[in-house]
Amino acid sequence: MKRNLGLWRLMAFVAALSIVFGVVSCGTPAPAPEPEVVKETVVVKETVIVEVTPEPQEVIKETVVVKETVVVQATPEGPKEPIRIGTGQPLTGPVAWIGQYYNQGLTMAAEEINSEGGVLGHLVQIFPCDNEAVAEKALTCVRRLVDQDKVQMIIEMGSSSTTLAAMPLMEEYEVPFLAAIVSAPSITDNTGREGGNIWAFRSCAHDGMTLDPVAKYIIPQVDTISLIAWNSAAPREAAEELKQLLEAGGVEVLSVDYTEAGQADYRPVITRIKSLDPDGLWFSIVARDAAVFIRQWRELGMSEQKLFSGSNVVGYEFLEAIKDDPSLGEGITEATLYIPGLEPDFEERYLARWGTPADYIASAAHHSLRYVVATAAEMAVQDTGEVTPSSLRDALEKVSVEMPTFGLIEFDEYNQAHPDMAVMQIQNGEIVLLETISTE
Amino acid sequence: MADEARILEINDLFSGYGEIEVLKGVSLEIENGEIASIIGANGAGKSTLLKTVFGLVKASHGSVVFDGQDIANKRPTDILRLGLSYVPQGRCNFPAMSVNDNLEMGAYIRTDKEVKADIESMFERFPILEARKEVMAGNMSGGEQQILEMAMALLLHPKLIMIDEPSLGLAPQLVELVFKAIQRINADGTTTVMVEQNAKKALSVSDHGIVLVLGQIGFEGTGEEIANNEEVRRHYLGG
């Protein structure tokens, strides 16, 4: 009797917990919005849900839907093999929001492609895998995506360290890989046609390419500067690289600091920087944390310094986080690849579909599938009649496509593309484009 | 209610720790108003007997009738409410609290208004405590702490008080002080049961002596009888 009572209590506790917060969360803007909007695309939307949540019941329901779409769009021979695209993302843990943007971007791109009848009749399916932003889990993801989900290609691994760890295995497994936002230069150091890893491509610019223009932009404006970076592979590498570039340009770098994700208190670091009194500050902290950082920066009375950011702080996410006091972000300047406001049509669709504004990650993920991979797949089908990992890879090498916002995407001998970048600034709570720079 | 004179009746009591049985069928009776001493060798089960009566150790068999009610396996709080107090072996006060606060803790289960007055009366009964009112209990001497602990137990006006090894680790003159206090408590009408190492001393003030041998009653009689029993003398009173 006693035992049963205890078990009961435990279950009641769990139930109460979920009910209380379930009920409360119903009243809030849901974190992962259910597709309620845009009824006309509902059919296609559901097809994609199949791959995202593999629950048996739904699969049966969805398969029907897929067939319907296929019948409508089918070519004379009937339904064709779908193109299976894998992606490894942090879907749990402190940076799971990164994975959420990726998945939303990729899902939306797949929906758009499929609603237009797929790539020459081949529908696109997305297979996400949670790598928890952990390198070894990224390897497991590659194994699972290739061996279990039989994907023909992998887009993104979520972060530079997971990408670097997974690349040798993807090469061994001969599956093409496209990096869409990860920015550590070393990713495309050993790729490409001259004896390197021929399976890896990168459509975004890397820090080595972007930091040079950033440094050139900063150098004339300040004599002394402090740097702060998120303690993760790419921001750390970027801070060190930028330090050298700035010092070569005659700017004195007074301090370099690293912060942890989700850090609560930046005041000690800011107090130190305050005592060093630099002319400017460059910070590469993810947007949510950057809002906390900038609040404490202003709290300590820092107003003289010129602010340069390094990890897509200048974007909607940051503006949303400081919307109670937009003046907090005044004057933050960033050289980046994604230019909010240039694609109102895409941004509107994204907002309608997911309930959150598109950020850099989402748009890069969307565009890389919608434009680069779709184009390559089309070329692969035209050349070989089917989409295989190797036909996709060969096609990617030859891709030349104009991608909105990012410009012309063509891969060089290191399989590295050279999109344009823009210098943007927050002025009066708005994002303003200052100038566009080529990374050629 | 058959026998008003008996305040505590223990019948065929078994208890122990896990698989180790310490008490193996103890039966005894305590008369109202007496001082009883339980003596015996180390490990005979003296402390376990008190703990079992007080509900700190689970009884596996047998009954404990206190003041007409079976209290075997009741919770200590309930037993306290019935009027049975217990002063365990070793230090059982709150070392980082003042004597006054300790006494308040002694009256923890009381909710009436007279607690303050009762504490004052304790100070009258044991003047040694009054002088130390605001001293941390842990800073007092062993004998003073022992008296404090008995005073704490008395604040509940128990009908029966069980004291485990009151003289343990005390200097000779303090032992005297503690035993005087015990006699005083008894004289005020509280039945007293104590477990003592210092058997000679204990028996000399007791009306009733009980010798525990390996978890069972070995000998029983008046204090005098036990003290004069040849076998008991040889084994437990050091010749």
Added chain:
Amino acid sequence: MTSARNLWIPAALSVALLMVLIGLPLVIENRYLVHILIMTGVYCALALSYDLVVGHVGLLSLAHPTFFGVGAYAAAILSTRVASPFLVNLVVAGFVAAGLASVVSFPFLRLAGASFAIGTLGFALIIQLVANNEVWLTGGTDCTIGVARPRLTLGPWIDWRVSSVSDYYYLMLIILLLVVVLCWRLTTSRVGRTFISIREDEILAMASGVNLLKYKTFAFVVGAFIAGSVGAYYAHYSTLACPEALSSYMTIALLIMLFVGGVGRMRGVVLGAIMFTFVPEFLRIAPTLRMVIYGVLLLLAIRYMPEGLDGVVTKWWRKLPLARTLASSGENNQKAG
């Protein structure tokens, strides 16, 4: 359950199990499945070594993954910087981990119970921060990558280049076998019985003349040695060593395996490791929900199954008619003998 009973039944079962394990990759074509088997093996070996410390001398160390991670880093750094062969790395990693363990055991083993747990937790967190920040040594969050594929040579007779997953599987099987034999020998020998006496009652063990510190240190260091070597294997398999190998998530995973499986029992620990690496891969539930289920399981296990899954399985097994026959025949044999 006595040792003197019929030995051929367990022996035959073990041989059969071994044959099945050897045959598995020949049957399974899916590389991913073999990968899961390898990971299960890694966790089995790691959990067994952890159980030496937790289950056998009752030291709840929260730094066990640290030794695994340090072993992985040692092997990775050796392999990438001096290109030393796998076997050397395996042994050196074990010694590096054991060395670190013996250095920290010195102060930590003086701490009792929960202080020891929290002290080792602090140590683990510090080592993880070092791995994160000392980029020159560990590669920081970029990890040490590019660890070579093992190549095992023995004179002119054997030259085994480990490259496919089934190669790695067999290598894992060999290591796991060694770990199982080592743990079994340790826990059933006189040393093992001393371990148990320490866990059951420290004071009693001390009173009966056991040199507590010596045995605790021994278990702690041997556990670290095994963890370090397994770490080296893992580094060579995954071709990298990352700070996450040192993280508290690993500690939690190991604790779940031990306590849900059955702490202090080899079979239980192996069962726990299989339950929590192999099974979840095929329950395709969202990872967060899976964690909730883990947490609930852990709570239920600690509350209702103090002897873990193994205890439950043993209970059921004893109720089976087959088990009864076996047991009674065993007793008869014993009587006859």
Added chain:
Amino acid sequence: METFVEQLLNGLTLGLMYASVAVGQALIFGVARLINFAHGDLFMVGAYVFFVAYSVLGLPYPVAICVSAVVMFGFGGLFERVIVRPILDRPWHVHLVATLGASIILISAFTLMWGSTAKQVPTSYSATILQVAGFRVSLQRIIVVVVTLLSFLALHLFLQKTKTGKAMKAMSQNREACAVVGVDVRRLSTLTFAISCGLLGLAASLVSPLFTISPTMGMGLTFKAFAAVIMGGFGQVNGAIYGAIILGVTEALTAGYISSAYTDAMAFAMMILVLLLRPQGLLGRGKVGI
């Protein structure tokens, strides 16, 4: 020199935040002899309750604080009843594993319900910057300091003056004696969890406007609270506060003068040193072993 004073102040405010978590941890250890690995996660729960009350339901700030504290008071009691009570008499490693399990459940359940994206709940006070004795500080931070100190004062008075409070203190000094005088360990343990969690709810709604809220925010806090409790001497409430402040100042000075990457390492190194050299805590006296 001015920078040094400012860093001390930074450390002090940081330390107060740690203290509000550590106090409950110490109280629980004192009464229930239990090391709660889910304590930081209960802080996280408090932060979400505040988030719901303030941002979602739109309650005025002081009301939202009270709601959070009251809800957490109840939640703490429930937590004790369901998770802790059944294993209260089991050995300490069972406590550890069970509360670790509870921590996993809380983190993942909140991730499921709210997503892992960090949330912000700035109040109008966080943007109001005051000039105090030459130092710039936001009004919110002053509110944090003042209210936290007041809550500590209230707790102190509760422990010193009320019978229940005295019983809690008594419990940490001598558990056996408590049983003897008739203190009901179980009831007191429930109450202790409720009070500790109420304090967490209060603290969480005070500091959340300054930082972000996410399901994983608690783990680091649990570890920091351990460090503070150990430095103060296990089970000693005042000690935990001092320990937390020492910890906060150490972190601020490490970040300010040595290396921002090793602030946490410094905190844990200090904890280990105290464990090894003064197991009874910096301020503890006598032997308080665990």
